[in-house]
Every structure is written in structure tokens, then in C-alpha cells.
Amino acid sequence: MVGGLLREAPAAASRGALKDGGRALRTVTDLGDLRTKARSFAKRTVTKDPIDVATGEVVLQQTDVELAGVLPLTLVRTHVSSYRSGGLFGPTWASTLDQRLELDGSGATLATADGAILTYPALAAGETVSPVEGARLPLSSRPEGGYTVTDPHAGHTMHFASSDGTLTRTLPLVAITDRNGNRIDLRYDDEATLTELSHSGGYRIAVDVADRRVRALRLLTGEGESTELVQYAYDEAGHLVAVTNGSGEPLRFSYDEAGRLTAWADRNGHWYRYGYDERGRAVRGEGSGGLLDTRLTYDPDGRFTTVTDSLGHVTTYHLNGAHQVVAEVDPLGHRTTAEWDRYDRLLARTDPRGHTTRYRYDAAGNVIEITRPDGRRITGRYHDLGLPLEVTGADAETIWRQEYDERGNLVAVTDPLGGTTHCSYDERGHLRAVTDAVGATTRIETNAAGLPVRIVDPAGGEVQYERDAFGRVTAMTDPVGGVSRYGWTIEGRPAWRTLPGGTAERWVYDGEGNPTAHTDGAGGVTRSEYTHFDLLAARTGPDGNRLEFGYDTEARLVSVTTSGGLVWRYEYDAAGRLVREIDFNGRRLGYEYDATGRLIARTDGAGRTTRLTRDPLGRITAQVTDGQVIAFSYDPAGRLVHARAPGSEVAFERDRLGRVLAETCDGATVHSVYDPLGRRVLRRTPTGAESHWAYDAASRPVALRTAGRTLGFDHDAAGREVERRIGPEVALTQQWSADHRLAAQSLWGTPVEGSGARRLQHRTYRYRGDGHPTGVTDLLSGTREFDLDPGGRVTAVRADGWTERYAYDAAGNLTDAVWPASPGDGAYDAVGERDHTATLLRRAGRTHYEYDPQGRVVRRRRRTLSGKVLTWTYEWGDGDRLVSVTTPAGQRWNYRYDPLGRRVAKECTGPAGVVERTDFRWDGPVLIEETRTVHRRTGTVTRTLTWNHRPGTFEPLTQAERVPARERSDGWVDERFHAIVTDLAGSPAELIDTAGDLVRMPATNLWGAGLGGDAVAGPCPLRFPGQYHDAETGLDYNHRRYYDAAVGRYHSTDPLGITPQPNPHAYVHNPTAAADPLGLAPYPLWENNRSLREQKSEVRAAALFGLTPVTLHEGAGVATLMNALHGESEIKWAVVPGEREAPELRVIPAGFGANGEPRTEMSHTVLAGVGGKVYAAGMGTALPGYPVMINRHSGHFLPGPETLVIGEEAFERAGIDFLSYSF
Known part of the structure; x- marks a missing residue:
């Protein structure tokens, strides 16, 4: 019977898989070796260039084709050095196309795409059985004929049958289906040779076979038209020796006489070689340039394997009889143990500190x-x-629930607070609509493969997509009709992009797919070079500045060298953990780890060590520096709930989704209320100031009610703000370019007399192709034009009657800065040439700087025109936090921080005690309120400023000033309210009240320093995004660092090193185009x-x-x-x-x-x-x-x-x- 097991199948092999060269599966799988052969690729423990540490097999998996869809079309190949059951790609390669089922009197054997061979017991028609060993992929005999193997987790089913309907022993793969009826058919010719894969979504892959080997895969794109995806070449023995992709360059393989892989050479000419012992186990690996060289030795009884890396460091793997790693000892002797069941499911793992996690199935x-x-x-x-219906979190209260239709499609998700999201699908399981917890619906139209071609958001905004034969987006029409077009390489990497306004970008790649050149919208070219194994060796920007990268033989970054010869170095321990950094300025940073590899200590350049204590889950519970302890505690989900430091503490109250309902810092609480979608609808500050937000169906803010005033926000279909109503009499309007850049802003007020609105301010912006601003025309201050270098840095600002000029060195330091400052301005003495040692500024005009070993400014001396020397001294604490400043007038200012590093107070002390104090309140990383108290002979004066920002950003929207009022129950009275209009950089430009009275911020130069005698202080202390101006020092507090606008740089080194940008002391490369709200990492302000x-x-x-x-x-x-x-x-x-x-x-x-x-x-x-x-x-x-x-x-x-x-x-x-x- 065809539908049952062929107990008397013909001795001859089928004309399918076996004729393609594969060895019969049962002959290579005896009963004692079932488990070894059944191991899936993902369950192996391997070295860096993969060698299985249990068996010594060399394993390698590659994906040749991947076409997206609800049922993706994916073709993979897997080499296992002991495997001899391959076919279409040679005897040592398993593949998607070689999957087959072999039947005999004792059962069935399945060859999978990842090189596993699964053995099943005998079954009759209509029965289902699981394999004896290996992955739990049940085999079913279909009453109507043929067999299926199902992957329950994937929801995919493989169908096996004779390609011509005859009674055969070996059944090739003929189809793959999912629970929604999507289908991939494998078509064979009359000779049982595979010729094509056909996807129900419209994809068609031609399989060119000659001499029983696949020679090419082609995507059929139309009548008689195709695109070649991959080419294959073989040696005389039938082994795969070359794979050529769209680059036209081959990836090459070499084999020994036994068919084991002995070497590969990539498309850039880099190679890796393998050597084997007499038992066929890989005992060495050698990489070009010495990278990832490795040596393996095996215990004669199979109990352990030692792996020695290229630097001589040894890792030992202890094994059980099932080839499972039960203990791993790293080069430092730290031991991690594991327990497994027979199907490679983890039962328990114990880390080197003795902490055990256990699992039940x-x-x-x-x-x-x-x-x-x-x-x-x-x-x-x-x-x-096998789909989860309910998951309960570690607190036993956080429960997620979900529902499915009969095909396993997720139709409802209910969060721990009861909010439910609903999804609907078409008959093929393509997502059609998602309705959120408040009833707003996003609608999706898809192509035959299930990829979106049209998405309509809940507010009606529509985005349309055009796709090519690969399913890739070739055109996107945005909600306002702008069309962006995209080109791709055969492998799916972006080749070019044209934006709605016509700006174009292009990318070029090497044979390995590494981007070697990117041409931006202004024509600037960034070039990248690569060394062994696709490691970035150098990058040269459009301005010619070059960074070179060095690596050790374990492929770890060990040096970064600038065009000017500055070198940043990294050192590692035997386990590969970073233990030391030496920066451009010679500063040394040290790191220590516990046995699990978690950081437990860091030492800064001044020799100060901070030690970390962790709980069994790895969470930091204490941080100790110079005897000062900061303690942290968490809820069962791992979320911070309390932090205490000497003199300050923070506590969080959260809902079951982790959202902060109340944040209390030193007794002052910020309360928040959220709607079912997690959008904040109410915030109450510690002084009682409330802000109420409303949103449209697309979650865009439409109203802010605060301080008795209401701001309304209108957006176009693309989500861009086009109007902001500031009370009934003032409005801000905005216009946008086709590339979604801000083109114009206008402030309008009610006319004093007559009809029509009164224009209070108007700005227009001009841009270079890459988005860098080139000019601003301002109704009140005139026109500024920006001269840019190829890297986007400003070299000159040309305005009506004055000019600024700037020059830079290879390290990104400002070497010369000239602007129209006045002698009375504190920044005046920084005008002129500048001297640097590496990235440390030593002199700017007549101002000199001194540093400590951690790279922080400890003394600033300024010589005035009269010859007087003014000196500021700075003291620093843990985390590079500025703790005190002494000014030239002898004033001492002290700064306090909460356990999270946010500045919560500053105070000026005199002989009689505190003269002035300002307390700061935070909403996460955003400063929302300050209360300033000044003690005078005539009494104490207190003032509070409260700010609102656009949700999720650092853009300030309002400022309210209040003073105490004892006669009021809430203790405060509103004195002044202003809406804030920001410039292109996000800095406050104007403050305007609801009556239309406009207050301008002081004029500044490019970097924020006072211009032409304008006082730096102004009606609002906020500066560049995330910055707060300290009048006492002239510095701007920038969350993690302090910024000096006079010199356009920070007073301390970036805590992130050179990861954000090559100069760790510099501000952003162009303040009109980028910002750094946390003093950590710059980001561009506007996109196309x-x-x-x-x-x-x-x-x-x-x-x-x-x-x-x-x-x-x-x-x-x-x-x-x-x-x-x-x-x-x-x-x-x-x-x-x-x-x-x-x-x-x-x-x-x-x-x-x-x-x-x-x-x-x-x-x-x-x-x-x-x-x-x-x-x-x-x-x-x-x-x-x-x-x-x-x-x-x-x-x-x-x-x-x-x-x-x-x-x-x-x-x-x-x-x-x-x-x-x-x-």
C-alpha cells in the first residue's frame, strides 16, 4: 500500500535523491549511532570557525536563497565533515533540496536540511510516530498516500511522495505547507530530476541540474526571464568547490580524499583551513593572517575536549555519552555545568558562582x-x-494571555492589565488588521506572499509599497504622496535610494557584501576597507579623515588609529574580556569581572575604583566607590524599584507592565497616569504642576493642557506637525519639504487692530543634499549662511554685517574659532587659535586648561585684556560627576546627584552657609522642574520653573514660572507662562505667551556662546537639547557631562569612549544638524x-x-x-x-x-x-x-x-x- 510503510519496497533506489549521489540513509545509521546522526545543527557546541567539540566534525551552514513571506522560501546547505548522504550539492552537503524519506521494513529515515538523520519506527497508514532520537518532528503516513513530517513549533509540514506516483523506497520532498494553506511545491521532470520550486505567493525558483548536481538557482521573473541567484561548481569527485553569488566572485571549498572540508576561501581571498586526525576529527584550524587559529585535543575515552585558541588560551569541554556538554571550563578555570534530557533539552544550568536554573517540559x-x-x-x-496560551511571570501576578484561531494564527493578546489587542487574517494567514486596546485599527493589504503593499494607520494615513520579484520594496509612497525609490543587489543589500525631493544615495559592496563605499545625498563618499573575515580595517570619511582598526588573532579590536596618529588601545584577558583601555591621551581604564564574566569593578584614569555587587541573577545591587555605597533593589521582573546613595534616594512605583506610576526622589514625587496603550495622559510634578495630554488615533499628541492653558497640535497625514495653537490668539505654523525637512516656521498673533493675523516671527531653512542646513533666514535677526566642509562641519557662518570662522584638525578638534564676541562677554577670551595635546584642549585664545589623569578639566585660567587672571577650579567625583566649582570671585558651588547620576541640586555657600540653592526634578532622563531659593538680607526668594516636552523627546514646549503663595491651598501661584518655540537644533529660540508677547533668547554663535555682547543668560535656562545653563560657571549641564559653549567641547571624556564619535571630548560635528541630549552620543536632528x-x-x-x-x-x-x-x-x-x-x-x-x-x-x-x-x-x-x-x-x-x-x-x-x- 502506498499510504503505509513499504515493508517490501523494491530494492532499487528511487529515481530521485539516490540517483543524485546520496548514500542510502539506513546504511550510515546503525542502531548504536542513531543519536550521533540525529543531532541537529543548532544543538551542537562549536568553536569560532565551527568545529563540533564533541565529535570533531567540521560543520558549516549557508543560506543560498531567502524570499520573505508568511511562508518564507528558504534554501540552505549544511556541510558536516562526516556526512556522506548528500546529493544535489555533493556527498558531504545536506540541503533543503536533498531532504528525503527512506523507507524499509524496520521503519523510515529522514535526511534533514541541517545534516541530521532521523530514524523512525515502523508505522501503518494513518499513524503518527516520533523519531527514536533527535528533534521531535513527527512522521505521519497519509491515508491518501505519501508521508508528512511536521515541525510543530514552526507550523510547517514537509510532504514526501514519489515524484511520479510510483511505488519507491526513497521519497523526495515534494511540498512544504503551513497551517494556512500556503505552499511551496518542488517540481520534478520525467527523470525525477528537480527542476523548479513554486511558491503559492508567486515566487518561482528554477533549479538547473546537470550530472546530478545543482549548477545554478534562478529566480523566474517573467515569461522566459530570470535572474541568476547563485552558481555552483564541482570537482571531478562531485564535491562542491565554488559558490558564486551576485558579486560574480566565488566562495571556494577544498576537500581531502575522504570528502572532508579542508579549506574555504572567501570572495575577498581570505581563507580558513582544517586538519584531521586518523579518526576523522578536526584537530586544528588555521585562518589567514593567523586569525582564529585553533587546536583541539580529545580524551581517548571521549570524556572531554580541549580547545586552544590562537593566543594559547585553553577551554575544556566535558562531555557525556550523548555528546552533550555537561561542563565548560574557561581559560581562567571558571566552570559552568549543565544537565540535559535525551532530546538535548536543558534541564539545569549552574554558573561558576553556583547559581542554578532549572526547567520543566x-x-x-x-x-x-x-x-x-x-x-x-x-x-x-x-x-x-504548542502555542502558549498563558505565561505567568516571576512575580506570579504578571500574566499574558493569548488566543488563536483554528490555524494557529494569533487573534488576541491580553496584557497583564487587561488590555486586549486583536488581529485578523485572511484565508492564507496574511495579517489584515490590528486593533489596539482602545479600538484603533491599522489595516494592511498584502501581496500573494503576505508582504504588505498598503498600510493605513488608524488616523487614515496611508503608505503604499511596490515590490519586485524578490518581494523587496522598490517604491514607497508616503501619506502625503511623496515617492521614495529603492534599488537592491541580488543578495538584498541596498544599492541606491532616491528620496521624494530627488536626493540620491548609493552603496557599493565587496564580494563578501561589506559596504566599501557610500555616496551621500551631497555627493560625499565614505569608503571602508576590510581585512580578514570581514573585519573593518579602515574607514575614510568624505572630509578625508581616516580611522584604522587593528585586531588580535581572536578578531577582537585592539586599536583604533586616527589620521593624526592618535591610538586608542584595548587589552583582554584569557577569557576574551576587556580588562584595560588606553585612550588617545594616555588615560588608563581597568575592568574586573566575576567568574560568570560580569563586570564587578572598574578603575578610572585617576586610580579610583568602583566595585559592583551583583545578585544571583546578575543585577547590580551595590556600587561602592571610596567607601560610598549606592544600593539598588528590583522587583521580580528585574525592574529597578529603589536606589539609595549617601544623601539621596530614588523609588519607583510601577504597574504590571513596568510603567512608572510614581518616581520619588528625595521625597519629591512625579506621578504619571497612562491610557491602555501606555501613552501618558497625566503628569504631576513635585510642586503640583499638572500636564494633561490627549492623542489622536495614530498616537500623535493633539492637546496639552497645563498651567491653565491649552496647546493644540495639528499634524498632516505624514505625522508632521503643521500647526500649534498657543491659546486662542497665537499659532505656530510649519511647512515641510518633499523630503520631510522643516522648510518654514511662522508665529502668528491676533492683530492689534484691523483684520488678519499678525506675523510675529518667520524662519525659512535651506539644506544640502545630505540634510545639513546651509542657511536660515529669520524675520527678526536676518540671514545666516553656513559654509560646510565635505564632512558636514561648519567652516564659516556668514550673516548680515558679521562672520564666524572655524577650522578643525584631523582629530576633530577646533583649532581656530573667530566670532564677533565683545570684551565683556565671558567667551571673548576664547576667540582665536587653539592648542591641543591629542584631544585635550590646552589653550583657546587667552584661556588655558589643566586636566587630571582622568581627562577632566580641573583648572581654567583666563587672562583678560587688562592682564588680570581669572581662575576656576573644578572637583570631580565618581562617574566623572562635577561636585564643586570655585569661581574667580571666590564663590564655591556644590553639585549633588541622585543614585542614578542625575543632578538634583546645586548650591552656593558662603561664610554664613547656603546663599543660593536650586533643586532639580526629573522625569527619567528629562529635566522637568527646578526650584530656586535665594537667601538675601531682605528675605528668602523662591521661584519654580516647570517644563513640558514633546512626548518621547527632548524638545521643550512650555515653561511655567511660579512663586509661593501661602494663602493658596496648593502653595503656589502662576506668575508667567510661555510656550517655547525651538530652532532647528531644538534649542529655545523664542518664548511667547498666550497674548502674543514675544521674548527672544540671546543671540549665540554656532556653538552656543554669547554673540556680540548678548548676555548668555536669558528667560529660559535650557540650551541645546538636554542642556541646562549654569550662569555661575558659564557651563551647560548635559546630563552625563558639562559642556563649554565657549570652546564647543566637554570638560570630561565621553563615558562611552570613541564608540559614538572619534573625538571623546568634542560636541557634535555640527550643532545645526546634530545634538547630544545626554552628553553621551550625538545624533542627527533631521532626516530626509x-x-x-x-x-x-x-x-x-x-x-x-x-x-x-x-x-x-x-x-x-x-x-x-x-x-x-x-x-x-x-x-x-x-x-x-x-x-x-x-x-x-x-x-x-x-x-x-x-x-x-x-x-x-x-x-x-x-x-x-x-x-x-x-x-x-x-x-x-x-x-x-x-x-x-x-x-x-x-x-x-x-x-x-x-x-x-x-x-x-x-x-x-x-x-x-x-x-x-x-x-
Whole structure:
């Protein structure tokens, strides 16, 4: 019978897979070797250039084709040096196309795409059985004929049958389907030779086969038309020796007589070689340039393997009889142990500190309970399809629930507070609509593959997409009709982009897909060079400045060298952890770690050491510097709830979603109320000032009610603000260019007499092609034109009757600065030439600077025209926090900070005590209120300023000034209210009241210093985004650092080193085009396209906290993941195209606040890049030592049923265990 097991199948092989050269599966899988052969690629523990430490097999997996869709079309190849059952790509390569089922009297054997061979017991028609060993992929005999193998987690089914309907022993793969009926058919000719793959979404891949080998894969794009995707070449023995992609360059392979891979050479000519012992185990690996050289030795009894890296450091892997790693001892002797079941599911893991995490599974292999090292449990309950119905968090109260339709599509998600999001799908499982918890619906139209071609947001804004035969976006029409066009390489990398206004960008790549040149919208070219294994060797910007990068033989960055010869160095311990940095100025930083690899101490350039204490989950519980202790405590979900430092403490009250309801700092509380979508609708400051927000269906703010006034906001369909109503009599209007740049602003007031509005202010802006401003025309101050160098730096500002001039060196230092300052202006004595030692400013005009070993200014001396010397002295504390300043007048100012590093007070002391004090209140990283108290002979004067900012930004919108009123119950009376109008940089330009009375901020030069005698102090102390002006020092407090506008640089080194930019003391490269709200990392202010602008701002939000995505390569392991999370537990993940287009897993903390401060949410765009291709994305929870809880929730990536599976596979490849749930 065809539908049952062929107990008397013909002895001859089928005309399918076996005729293509593959060895019969059963002959290579005896009963004693079933487990070894059943190991999946993702379950192996491998070295850096993958060698399996248990078996010595060389393993390599590559993706040749990946076409997106609800059911993605993915073609992979996997080499295993012991594998001899391949066919279409040679005997040692398994592949998607070689998957087949072999039947005999004792059962069935499956060849998978990742090189595993699964053996099944005998089954009759209509029965289902699981393999004896290996992945739980049930085999079913179909009553109607043929067999299926189902992946329950993916929801995909492979169909096996004779290609011509005859009774055969070997059944090739004929189709792949999902639960929604999407389908990939494999078509064969009359000779049972594979000729084509046909996708129900319209994709067609031609398979060119000759001499039983695949010679090429082509995408069929029309009648008789095709695009060649990959070419393959073979040697006389039939081994795959070359793979040529769209670059036209081959990736080459070499083999020994036994068919084992002995070398590969990439498309840039770099290579890696393998050597084997007499038992066929790889015992050495050698990379070009000595990179990643490795030696392996095996215990004769198979109990352990030692791996020696290129620097002589040894890692030992202890094994059990099932080839599972039960203990790993790193080069420093730290031991991590693990327990497994027979199916490679992790049961327990104990870290080197003795902390154990345990796991329980149901019969289907779903994780149903995780017991953390602190004893708390995370539990899950599942649907019959293996989809999670309910997940309960470690607090036993945070519960996520979800519902599915009969096909396993997620139709409802209910959050722990009861808010429910509903999803609907068409008959093919294509997402059609998402309705949020308040009833707003986003509608999606898709193509046949399930990719969006039209998205309409809840407010009616519509974005349309055109796609090519690959499914890639070739044109996007934004909600206001602007069209952006895109070109791609065959591998899916961006080749060019044209924006609605005609600005174009282009990219060029080498054979390995590394970008070697990028031409921006202004014609500036950034060039990149690469060394072994795609490591960036040098980058030259449009201005000619060059950075060179050096690496050790373990591919770790060891040096960065500038055009001027400055060198930043990095040193590592035997376990590969950074232990020392030596910066451009010779400053030495040291780091220490515990046995698990977590940072426990850091020593700054002045020799001051800060030590960190961590709990069993790796969270920082104490920070000790010079005997001063800062203590942190967390809720069960790992969120900060309390921090205490000497003289200051912060406490957070959160809801079950982690949103901050109350933040109390030193007894003063900021209260917040949110709607069901998490949008804040009310904020109450410590002095009782309330702000009420309202939003439209697209979550754009439409009204702010505060201090008895109301601001209204109107947006166009693209989400750009076009009008702001400031009370009934004043309005701000804005116009935008086709490329979504701000083109004009006008302030209007009610006319004094007559009809028509009265124009109070008007500005227009002009830009270079890359978005850098080239000019501003201002109704009140005239015109400024900006001369720019190729890198976008301003070399001159030309205005009516005056000019500013600036020059720079190769390190990015300002070497000369001239502007029309007045002798009475404090910045006047900084005008002129400047001297530097590396990146330390020594002299600016007549002002001299001295530094401590940590690179902080400790003394500033200014010689006036009269010959008098004015001196400021600075004292610094932990974390480069300025703790006191003594001014030339002898005043001493002291600065206090909360445990999270935010400045909460400054005070001036005199002989009689405190003369003046200002207290600051924060909303996360945003300053929202100050209360200034001045003690005079005539009495005490107190004044409070309260600010509101546009939600999620540092853009100030209002300032309210109040004074105490004892006769009022709330204790305060409103004295003045102003709306704030910002300039292009986001700095306050004008303050205007609801009657139309305009107050201008003082005129400044490019860098914010007083211009032409204008006082730097003004009606508002806010300066560049995130900055607050201190009149006593002339400096601007910038959250993590202090900025000196007179010289356009910071008084201390960037805590993030040179990750944000090459000069760690410099401000942004161009203050009209970039800002640095936290004093950590610059980001551009304006972008060419709204969606790209939003994405880029999200990427930069991560950069503000020094966060960059971490790629989890094959076998990266959980330690790599945990080190990437900076002590956070919640993550965002994405699977994106990596090297050779293979799916690459990237992770980043879901939110971050330095030293545990209230978190700023990160974006999935940070992982995928701006406009980047995404295979899958989601969120998760990761705590040391236990599986990551992952889901497929992303606001940027429309989730299909298959996306979670892609993520699961990626985590498996990385060697990280997980619990998956679909919300």
C-alpha cells in the first residue's frame, strides 16, 4: 500500500535523491549511532570557525536563497565533515533540496536540511510516530498516500511522495505547507530530476541540474526571464568547490580524499583551513593572517575536549555519552555545568558562582516551568498546537494571555492589565488588521506572499509599497504622496535610494557584501576597507579623515588609529574580556569581572575604583566607590524599584507592565497616569504642576493642557506637525519639504487692530543634499549662511554685517574659532587659535586648561585684556560627576546627584552657609522642574520653573514660572507662562505667551556662546537639547557631562569612549544638524524621510545610552547574550540578513537607563538598521542561566505565524535555550 510503510519496497533506489549521489540513509545509521546522526545543527557546541567539540566534525551552514513571506522560501546547505548522504550539492552537503524519506521494513529515515538523520519506527497508514532520537518532528503516513513530517513549533509540514506516483523506497520532498494553506511545491521532470520550486505567493525558483548536481538557482521573473541567484561548481569527485553569488566572485571549498572540508576561501581571498586526525576529527584550524587559529585535543575515552585558541588560551569541554556538554571550563578555570534530557533539552544550568536554573517540559517539549536561581518561577500553559496560551511571570501576578484561531494564527493578546489587542487574517494567514486596546485599527493589504503593499494607520494615513520579484520594496509612497525609490543587489543589500525631493544615495559592496563605499545625498563618499573575515580595517570619511582598526588573532579590536596618529588601545584577558583601555591621551581604564564574566569593578584614569555587587541573577545591587555605597533593589521582573546613595534616594512605583506610576526622589514625587496603550495622559510634578495630554488615533499628541492653558497640535497625514495653537490668539505654523525637512516656521498673533493675523516671527531653512542646513533666514535677526566642509562641519557662518570662522584638525578638534564676541562677554577670551595635546584642549585664545589623569578639566585660567587672571577650579567625583566649582570671585558651588547620576541640586555657600540653592526634578532622563531659593538680607526668594516636552523627546514646549503663595491651598501661584518655540537644533529660540508677547533668547554663535555682547543668560535656562545653563560657571549641564559653549567641547571624556564619535571630548560635528541630549552620543536632528527619520531617531535613542546591537553567532551561548544586556532582563531581538545573507540573530536590551535610571524603550530598528530587511523580530526576557522567553511582538515588523519559528531557529543556532510564546 502506498499510504503505509513499504515493508517490501523494491530494492532499487528511487529515481530521485539516490540517483543524485546520496548514500542510502539506513546504511550510515546503525542502531548504536542513531543519536550521533540525529543531532541537529543548532544543538551542537562549536568553536569560532565551527568545529563540533564533541565529535570533531567540521560543520558549516549557508543560506543560498531567502524570499520573505508568511511562508518564507528558504534554501540552505549544511556541510558536516562526516556526512556522506548528500546529493544535489555533493556527498558531504545536506540541503533543503536533498531532504528525503527512506523507507524499509524496520521503519523510515529522514535526511534533514541541517545534516541530521532521523530514524523512525515502523508505522501503518494513518499513524503518527516520533523519531527514536533527535528533534521531535513527527512522521505521519497519509491515508491518501505519501508521508508528512511536521515541525510543530514552526507550523510547517514537509510532504514526501514519489515524484511520479510510483511505488519507491526513497521519497523526495515534494511540498512544504503551513497551517494556512500556503505552499511551496518542488517540481520534478520525467527523470525525477528537480527542476523548479513554486511558491503559492508567486515566487518561482528554477533549479538547473546537470550530472546530478545543482549548477545554478534562478529566480523566474517573467515569461522566459530570470535572474541568476547563485552558481555552483564541482570537482571531478562531485564535491562542491565554488559558490558564486551576485558579486560574480566565488566562495571556494577544498576537500581531502575522504570528502572532508579542508579549506574555504572567501570572495575577498581570505581563507580558513582544517586538519584531521586518523579518526576523522578536526584537530586544528588555521585562518589567514593567523586569525582564529585553533587546536583541539580529545580524551581517548571521549570524556572531554580541549580547545586552544590562537593566543594559547585553553577551554575544556566535558562531555557525556550523548555528546552533550555537561561542563565548560574557561581559560581562567571558571566552570559552568549543565544537565540535559535525551532530546538535548536543558534541564539545569549552574554558573561558576553556583547559581542554578532549572526547567520543566511537557510531553510535547514545551517549557512549562523555569525556576530561577532566586527560587522564583516562570510558568507557561500551551495550546494543542504548542502555542502558549498563558505565561505567568516571576512575580506570579504578571500574566499574558493569548488566543488563536483554528490555524494557529494569533487573534488576541491580553496584557497583564487587561488590555486586549486583536488581529485578523485572511484565508492564507496574511495579517489584515490590528486593533489596539482602545479600538484603533491599522489595516494592511498584502501581496500573494503576505508582504504588505498598503498600510493605513488608524488616523487614515496611508503608505503604499511596490515590490519586485524578490518581494523587496522598490517604491514607497508616503501619506502625503511623496515617492521614495529603492534599488537592491541580488543578495538584498541596498544599492541606491532616491528620496521624494530627488536626493540620491548609493552603496557599493565587496564580494563578501561589506559596504566599501557610500555616496551621500551631497555627493560625499565614505569608503571602508576590510581585512580578514570581514573585519573593518579602515574607514575614510568624505572630509578625508581616516580611522584604522587593528585586531588580535581572536578578531577582537585592539586599536583604533586616527589620521593624526592618535591610538586608542584595548587589552583582554584569557577569557576574551576587556580588562584595560588606553585612550588617545594616555588615560588608563581597568575592568574586573566575576567568574560568570560580569563586570564587578572598574578603575578610572585617576586610580579610583568602583566595585559592583551583583545578585544571583546578575543585577547590580551595590556600587561602592571610596567607601560610598549606592544600593539598588528590583522587583521580580528585574525592574529597578529603589536606589539609595549617601544623601539621596530614588523609588519607583510601577504597574504590571513596568510603567512608572510614581518616581520619588528625595521625597519629591512625579506621578504619571497612562491610557491602555501606555501613552501618558497625566503628569504631576513635585510642586503640583499638572500636564494633561490627549492623542489622536495614530498616537500623535493633539492637546496639552497645563498651567491653565491649552496647546493644540495639528499634524498632516505624514505625522508632521503643521500647526500649534498657543491659546486662542497665537499659532505656530510649519511647512515641510518633499523630503520631510522643516522648510518654514511662522508665529502668528491676533492683530492689534484691523483684520488678519499678525506675523510675529518667520524662519525659512535651506539644506544640502545630505540634510545639513546651509542657511536660515529669520524675520527678526536676518540671514545666516553656513559654509560646510565635505564632512558636514561648519567652516564659516556668514550673516548680515558679521562672520564666524572655524577650522578643525584631523582629530576633530577646533583649532581656530573667530566670532564677533565683545570684551565683556565671558567667551571673548576664547576667540582665536587653539592648542591641543591629542584631544585635550590646552589653550583657546587667552584661556588655558589643566586636566587630571582622568581627562577632566580641573583648572581654567583666563587672562583678560587688562592682564588680570581669572581662575576656576573644578572637583570631580565618581562617574566623572562635577561636585564643586570655585569661581574667580571666590564663590564655591556644590553639585549633588541622585543614585542614578542625575543632578538634583546645586548650591552656593558662603561664610554664613547656603546663599543660593536650586533643586532639580526629573522625569527619567528629562529635566522637568527646578526650584530656586535665594537667601538675601531682605528675605528668602523662591521661584519654580516647570517644563513640558514633546512626548518621547527632548524638545521643550512650555515653561511655567511660579512663586509661593501661602494663602493658596496648593502653595503656589502662576506668575508667567510661555510656550517655547525651538530652532532647528531644538534649542529655545523664542518664548511667547498666550497674548502674543514675544521674548527672544540671546543671540549665540554656532556653538552656543554669547554673540556680540548678548548676555548668555536669558528667560529660559535650557540650551541645546538636554542642556541646562549654569550662569555661575558659564557651563551647560548635559546630563552625563558639562559642556563649554565657549570652546564647543566637554570638560570630561565621553563615558562611552570613541564608540559614538572619534573625538571623546568634542560636541557634535555640527550643532545645526546634530545634538547630544545626554552628553553621551550625538545624533542627527533631521532626516530626509519620515519613516526613515523615525527609524533613525530610534536607532540613536539606543546610541544615547551607548547601546549597540550584539550579534549572536552560531554557538555564541548564553554568556554572550547576558554580557550584551548591561544588567537588563528584557530584550528585543531580530533576525536579519548577515554574512552571505545567512539569517543573523541580533539582540539589545528592550529598554535602558544608565545606572538603572528609568528606562527608555529601545526599538527593533536598532537591530535591523534603518530600512533594513527583517526576517523576524520580537521581544523576550533573559535572566542568567535559564532559557530566554521570546515572543514575536514588534511595532516595526508585521508578525506572521512563521516569524517566531525563525527566531526559535536563530536562538537554537546560537546555542541559547528558550521558551517561546506568540504574543
